[in-house]
Amino acid sequence: MGETYTLITGAASGFGRSIAQKLAPSRKLVLADINAEKLETVRKTCAAPERHLVWARDLSRLEGIDEELASFLAAKNIQIDHFVHSAGIFGIQFVRANEMAFVNRLFNINVFSAMQIIRPLAQKRVNQGALRSITFISAIGSRIGGKGYYVYSASKGAVNAMSLSLAVELAPGVRVNAVLPGTIETEMSRDYFADPDFVASIQAIHPLGLGRAEDVADAVEFLSSDRARWITGQELVVDGGRFASKTPSLKGIN
């Protein structure tokens, strides 16, 4: 058995990078993303950069992800104890457009690549039973409807449902949870946040004001730590109160 690492997809940007920087002082990391150069840049910004590894892989191409990950772990003689799936893409698609190429690409990255990664991590011959937790970055878009969101929302709903069943299947050794962030400025949402009217509207619907990528990283750090040892199959909403504020006021005793 080699040393154990936390694997983070989407680590070159946004939430994934923030999660990497949060975990770097206390863990060894495998930083995964599509762009090797960006991964190297992030690795260098992490505490103790020499301890961390990078795995560059296009997760929209599903074939071979499982074998390539298994080979990577074997070549480095390491195992993965925590897996965080933050890689993802977003896009507005209206139902009448029906572009299946977009649907397939989005589902491959947001959902199916995680399945391909989890399979070898759950196999004793590959990962030596080292896996302890899986944390998916979902979205409150899985709970709140929006025009043009149906593909993205469906992918995040799939992530939530996958998380629930995996929590049952992989217990007691592995805990599985999902974090559901509200709208936060990252590279993914940067163009929207460039518009002051958009920022004002986001501020208005989040009772706690604007969120930060670190808010998501804090939730991931907790869920993937032993302090969450009795928490599995849960969806943790990190949205500055946006979802709560949509709940009708309670009348009487509920």
Ligand SMILES: NC(=O)c1ccc[n+]([C@@H]2O[C@H](COP(=O)([O-])OP(=O)(O)OC[C@H]3O[C@@H](n4cnc5c(N)ncnc54)[C@H](OP(=O)(O)O)[C@@H]3O)[C@@H](O)[C@H]2O)c1
């Ligand atoms: N930001 C928000 O408001 C928000 C809210 C709720 C949920 N989320 C979710 O949070 C997760 C992280 O989002 P983020 O805001 O941190 O976005 P981000 O900054 O764009 O980070 C996503 C990362 O995934 C990578 N990626 C994209 N396609 C890939 C592929 N084919 N193979 C491997 N990696 C790929 C991106 O690489 P490139 O940039 O090089 O393409 C990027 O580094 C996503 O699942 C997103 O749906 C975001």
